Amino acid sequence: MSNLPVAQLLVEADVAREAAALDATWRDKSGVWGWLCAVEQKTIARRYIITTFLMFLAGGMEAALMRLQLARPENALIGPDRYNQLFTVHGTTMMFLFAVPMMQAMGLYLVPLMVGARSIAFPRLNAFGYWNYVVGVVFLYVSLFINMGPDTGWTAYVPLSGPAYSPGHRVDVWAQVVTFTEISALCGAVNLIVTVFKMRAPGMSLNRIPVFVWAQLVVAFMIVFAMPAVATGSTLMLALDRAVNTHWFNPAEGGDALLWQHIFWFFGHPEVYIIFLPAIGMITPIVETFCRRAVFGYTAMVMANITTAFFAFGLWVHHMFATPIPELGQSLFTAASMVIAVPTGIQIFCWIATLWGGRPRLTVPMLFVLGFLFTFINGGITGVMLASVAFDKEAHDTFFVVAHLHYVLIGGGLMPLFGAFYFWFPKLTGRLLNTALGKLHFWLFVIGTNVTFFPMHILGLNGMPRRIYTYAETTGWGTLNMLATVGALTIALSVLVFLINAVRSWFSGEHAGDNPWDAAGLEWATTSPPPSYNFVHTPVVRSRHPLWETTVEQPVVTGLRSDRREILLTTTFDAQPDSRHVGPDGSIWPLYVALCMGLLFIGSIFSPYSVLAGIGISLIGLFFWGWQSTQDVEVERVALPDGRMVDRL
């Protein structure tokens, strides 16, 4: 008995030595060069989160400027040319440069931790995706500042966005910014799919995956199917129409103006769920943690996610009810649009059932969950209303739709995201966000959102169309618009409170410890912030809530080498240990290739030949990228906790 403390000390010393060795292997190199070559999963994800948040601030400022212009009838603050750029860049930023990448960035940070992996499947591809996204961000905002911002709406309907009615390069900017988002979203999606399927901790069979990880997996597949549609539409057909005078969308030459809308919305409607599903995936761990019980109806929730993803691809025509397409076809899309309310309803009922059986602590993340319910349910109901062809023909393209889509995206996307910030901020930074400021932020945000967007329903039905920079006093829209502007400024204030809270807490917040909420997920099993290698020992999972297991001992995997970036791969269904994989180290080539691709796409606006040049210089980079990541690979035997020996690579 007396030698136990000594053994304990020896074990701890072993762990410390192992940790130091792992850190030496996994850490990105320091210095500017090391910063540029970084591939560490959490480093890239952190940069992603910060950049996308800056995009949220930029998109928000554009919204505030628009609201100031619309506050009074016949206001002379912003002219039509600027205003049209503002609403286009606002939509493009929020959809392509904030919402989708932000949701994915949260996944890129959290998913490997949640499944107990050392890293992400393809770290260099991940870094490439990020740099590629940054090129798109810089491109859009430089264009806006030199008065070359796109001005035909984030939907860029042809023929308005075609060469005849949008000469110059503004729409080209839009088409290529979308390209950058497509590429980085696809990089992230592929990474997440492989990480979830092949890199889960042993024992985390498919039916034990956290709901958030399921949501990210489903969305990654949606991205793989949806993004190619818009890539074909914008990067290929629209860009070709504009650059080399093809006539895909030109009715005068046998093209079809309506074809664009089909292609765009085949992507555009799933896009909403690409934002919404990860967000509601964030709600489940928050509800579970603060009710201190497993979520009610895990299987139903996962199936609801998958069903939503399928139906999301069958609704796109409800954006086109006012076009001359056959009525019988329209009613099919009405029915489909209503059906999709069912899986969402199931999830909401399951959360309420979880709350009902629990004893919820109303922390700031939980407040945002309630804010989500209040705001999103309204957006969902107006969504069902808009599924009706007869009603949609009234409300389509009016402020009613503006109200609806903001209720859905703020309620169903931003509210859960803010909740998630409060919930996972301690994991990312090691410090807690301030609760008092958090509550202030919450109340200002919920009130601001409803004061801004609720009046817009009435404005829309009173005849106010979307995307107008001014309106006459005789329309009678002045009062409600002023109210909406006051609400928008309240939202701006709430975001400012959040910013202050985040910056203050990052530097001087209360220390969080590994698991401040006593949550159940694997991400809380490591330090806050997690080390470069995520876990000293890969954990072994025996239930859906590993950290709520009552046994004292947490089994782990040993035998992975710490002197190289070795990763344990497991089988797709049961997560049985399968083989080992050696991850690549840091490299400059992802950045180089991202810049070359940037030249390719941006150059293509000015000369089609830059595509050839861009491909040429990218190939050089890809050659070195592949060269560097080929490492010495040797077959080796490794012992697993169940005693099996594995020697495949």
Add this chain to the structure above:
Amino acid sequence: MHSFFDPASPQARAVAGLWWWMFGVGMVIWFGVFAVAMYAARQPHGQRGPDDLEHVSPERHRRMERVVAGAVFATILILCAFLVYDFSIGSVLAMHPKRALTIDVVGHQWWWEITYEDPNPSKRVGTANEIHVPVGELVQFKLRAADVIHSIWAPNLGGKKDLIPGYVSTLWFKADTAGVYRGQCTEFCGMQHAQMAFYIVAEPPVKFAGWLAAGSIPNPPPTDSLLLHGRDVFMQRGCASCHSIGGTDARATVGPDLTHFKGRAAIAAGSLSNTRANLTRWIQNPSALKPGVRMPALELSPGEMNALVSYLETLK
């Protein structure tokens, strides 16, 4: 006067009925579900075990499963009711009338070209931005776009339809209350999308018939020397290269038909009331009032301007 809540046609009334039904049901669901969620968040129900986790008894869990299944079932029922109601209205609205007064509407950046076709070309009536319709009669718009996509919607009369280049779409309604109903383009169509309004003037059939008959008869040529001068300015200083005036040599169709220009209540697609002062300001510098507008500013001397405006004012 300009609102979906104040329907003036049977079609708009039917949709408004659907709306109020959806609104009522929606409000009950919105506040109902949220109230249940708040109640659940406030009330302690479960029992915390020695592991500090909430434990729910199997009976309780089963009961909850039944409640959730019931809620899902109720959702489906409500959606079905909704679908049936919607389809019953939709099928009525989707029927295309066999006989109706057909009016051609062409969307331009940024004005509406209106034509009342007639088998006899001399009876054809062309106008812009103001559509006269008879009360109590079916009216069908034949919609086309000249450049980009536009969308027509008069909230009081109901329905909205896109005007898409390469397609002909139709929209029909029957105004049952006389009045002037405003609408504006709802599909973003470029710089001046915000100022592309129109008025639908619903008037008794007799009055409408009179208006239509008068529409095909051009104004007699002016005799006054000032007005003759004004007409010469119109013909020689560029106006006639875009606009047409019935009974004269001006036959261009780039801009609105001005045959009975003074009979319209507004100019510049509903942006300004049709007064002499506004007309003068407009002709002097259209871009100052409607930035981006296709109509150029003409360099006219004060005398020419006075004559031109005086002439246009006679086109009743």
